[in-house]
Amino acid sequence: MQALKMQQKKAAGGPAAPARLSIKHEGEAFPLENMTLTMEKHPNEHTKVRLRGIASEETVLKLMRSASMNADIELFYENSESNRKIFHGIIIHMDAEAQGIEAGAVHYLTIEALSHTYLMDIVTKQRSFQNMNMTYEQLIKEVLEDYPKSDFLHYGTAGDTLNGITLQYQETDWSFIKRMASRLYIPLIAHSTFNSPKFVLGVEENTAIYRLESANEKVFKNVEAFRSHANNHLASVQESDYLVYEITITGEHAKWLELGEPVLYRERTHYVLSVVTTVKNHLLSHTYQLSRLNGFFTPPKFNEAIAGLTLQGSVIKVSRNVLKVHLDIDPSQSENSAYWLKYSTFYATWYCMPETGDRVNVHFPTKDESDALVINSIKHSSSGGASRVQSTAGTGNASSATSISAVSATQAAPSIQAASTGGASAASKPNFEFSSLAEDNKVKMIVTEGGKMIILDDNSSSVSIVCNDSTFIRITDGSGISISTDMDITFESGADISFTAEEMIYMKATDKIALQCGESQMEITPEEIKIKSTDIKLNT
Incomplete structure (x- = not known):
């Protein structure tokens, strides 16, 4: 009981005593007299220190010249019981001011420094985390691989997973991890006495050990924050x-x-919400803000730069109306861990998925990257179906194809010879080479990976359906419809098939034309005409 009372007495503050501060710069003692100190600690921020004191001109010049980009500084506080390290961080700003006549001038040196977590808040990065089963703890460990000796403690919900694609875009690692922690409604708390980045996610619920008493008290309530958190985040x-x-x-x-x-x-357990430590006129002072545990509630943060962003990538897998994409911002992407992204089609009934290897645009319509979707494919002549079209549709011999041609009524066909000439002309081989068609802005195409094409060509006023090099259907304004193939053509119907022409129906074959209806048959060959039936009537 007596020990507890002593602790309470110390916590409440004893008689004023001179604070003894000392500094080390890059591991060496640094002389600075009449020091004043301000050290601030807040959730989601680096610990910040501001020092001001008197130093010799030689000391000031030496520090200014030798301080590197990541100049290291340590602060110690010594009392009758111990010598305590109170800060270890990185110098971010220095300035010196001379007051008085040159020979007897007094040099005031000001130093500003941040905790080593600042090293995580310098370089902005772009990358994605697509494994929806990755935990936040695993994500942070991966981020910290770039910082030797870094570490963290996690007092959030263990095992929480990303549950979607997560994007780090034009964000420092500190800002990114801070945003990830906010998804769990918890803050980051920087540690400020280590020589490497160390921090804590969240606040551990624990039993109070120390009792604080103070005659200097202020009380305030953040009603606006309470209303926002309670109404917008169901907290x-x-x-x-x-x-x-x-x-x-x-x-x-x-x-x-x-x-x-x-x-x-x-008489209630509170938690330290912020700390401001000062040393002024040799007097040490701590100002603490105390709140209940829920006072650390952190609403979700978003990266506003993501809203409206479009990133390019390559398709690595397709399934139904979703696909996996290796984004260009990532050096590699495992197919197994890639996230299934939705593909935005033109209409609800339109289905035309990109192929594996295709270049695509991944769009982020809102500041929440989980809304990402693929909006279109970027066709290149050296990838996907384009290469296959060039190899299969670029060559062929139309003269060897069997053709069926329908000639429009506007084309006169007074004789078999004229019809034959018209049909051959309609079946001539058009240009289906992808590379040349893709350069013409008057041509629109739909192309599959296997080389199947639908071509809308304003130059020739035609629509073509291309199956392969020698099989295609072509519809033109001037010459009607032509079907060309070196394979069989079959018309099959469960009802009727009707051929109607205002002037003539023309059929031509090299070996034979055969007609059959029930038991009746008619065969036409170059040598003869055979007719077979139970009853044949001529000129009736």
Whole structure:
């Protein structure tokens, strides 16, 4: 009981005593006199330190010249009980000011520094995480592979998975992880006494050890935040969770508390929501903001740069109306872990999926990357169906094809010879070479991976359906409809087949023309005409 009372007395603050601060720069002691210190700690932010003190001109010049891009600085606080490291970070700004006559000028040096988590907040990156079964813990571990000796603790919901495609776009790793943590409604808390990036996700619910008492107290309530969180995020928060106490304790033995640490205040467990530590006129002071655990509730954050973004990639797998894409921003993409993206078709009844290997545009219509979809395919003459069309439809011999031609009524066909000439002309081989057609803006095409084509050509006023090099159907304004193939042509109907012409129906064969109806037959060969029937009538 006596020990607990002593702890309470120390936490509440003892008599004012000089604070003894010391500095190390790149591991070496750095002389700075009459120091003032401000150190701030807030959720989702790097620990920030601002130092100001008196140094010799030689010391100032040496520091300015030797400080590297990632200049290291350590701060220590010493009292009668211990020498405590209170900060280890990276210098981000320095300035010096001389006051007085040159010979006796006093040089004031100001240093600003951030915790080592700042190293994660410098370079912006672009990449995707498509494995929907990846946990947030696994994602963060992958991100931290770029930072030696980095580490983190996770007090969020263990095992939570991405459940969709996740995109890091023009974001630093710190901003990205902060956004991921907000999906779990928890903040990041930077650690500030290590020589590498270390942080905590969330706040651990725990039993208070220290009792805080202070005569200097402020109370405020963030009603706006409570209403927003309760109404927009279905958060199980109460109005009392947004009641914040701000207390200030001073003295040599004032308790050093970290963000998220539980304390007993007003007979209830509260958690440290923010810390501002100052040393001024040799007096140490801590200002703590205390709230209930739900006061750390963090609403989901979004990357506004994603809204309206379109990224290119290559199709690696297709299934029905969804496909997997290797985005260009990723050096590699496993097919098994890639996310199935929806393909946006022109209409609900239109189905025309890209093929494996096709280049596509992946569109992110909103700031939520889970809304991503593939909006169109980018056809290149060296990929997909294009290469197959060139190889199968680019050559052939139309003269060897069997053809059936329908000649329009506007074309005069007074004789068999004229009809024969017209039919041969209609069946002549058009140009179906993809590379040349693709360069003409008056030609529209639908092309499959296997080389099947539908061609709408304004130059020839034609519509062509191409199956392969020697099989096609062509409809033109001037010469009607032609069917060309070196295979059989079969007309089959469960009812009637009717041929009607205003002037003539023309049929031509090299070997034989045969007609059959029941038992009656007629065969025409180059040598003879055979007619077979039970009853033959001529000129009746």
